[in-house]
Amino acid sequence: MPFTLDTLTTIAPYAFAMALVGLMESLMTAKLVDEITDTRSSKTRESIGQGIANIVTGFFGGVGGCAMIGQTMINVRVSGARTRFSTFLAGSFLMVLCIVFGPVVSDIPIGALVAIMVMVSFATFDWHSIAPKTLKRMPAWELTVMAITVAVVVATHNLAIGVVVGSITAMVVFANRVAHLAQVTAVTDPAHATVVHRVTGELFFASSNDLVGQFDCTTDPDKVVIDLSAAHIWDASSVAALDAIETKYTQRGKTVQITGLNGPSAYFHGKLSGELTPSR
Known part of the structure; x- marks a missing residue:
């Protein structure tokens, strides 16, 4: 694909959406890990490192990436990992699976992988956050923001749009609430x-x-x-x-x-x- 203005115009919306979703997921993952491990990470350093890595990866024809909440929760909460060495080992094993056992992995049915992802989602989801007792105690405006975000994601099938709409809604509601505190x-x-x-x-x-x-x-x-x-x-x-x-x-x-x-x-x-x- 030639490097022209038309090409950039075509790629830009998708690149922005992927960057936004990836950044949000990485920041949420870092926040959860900090809470579980009782540590404090530099969100700015993580974001800059992720951006530089994705830029360099693109020059070599690679695929961009970000922190993964599901895998991280399994790694930290289930396996008990506490250092970056665990993520290094995970990447190393993934590389071995792709290079050495690629033909074997390709024979695994997609349905089996879907089942694994469903179980990972089930195990990592914070079910307490949507419990009836919790929802009753939450402010109505927070429930409204959450409902709007979920509805937009489901309607558009685009997580980036849902995140943007949810963030804008939260900012508008917050500004309206704070406006009457003076x-x-x-x-x-x-x-x-x-x-x-x-x-x-x-x-x-x-x-x-x-x-x-x-x-x-x-x-x-x-x-x-x-x-x-x-x-x-x-x-x-x-x-x-x-x-x-x-x-x-x-x-x-x-x-x-x-x-x-x-x-x-x-x-x-x-x-x-x-x-x-x-x-x-």
């Missing part, structure tokens, strides 16, 4: 005609609207302090929301002071404040 508590000091608004929570695009709505610029005294010591600014939308709040107060002749910014938030606010809304 709270503003007001403490008024009548003697000094000052009110301190203490903001608690994560400030980002989804929580910006709620943040603006929690300030009442008509009834607050002339001096307003916005304490962000218990909050963190994550994006430009939050800075724009703070600018909008400050603008509403200044239009009514009131002064606003923003305090308590941590290092990253102060840098972000100082860099963008006044640049995202019309000049006052």
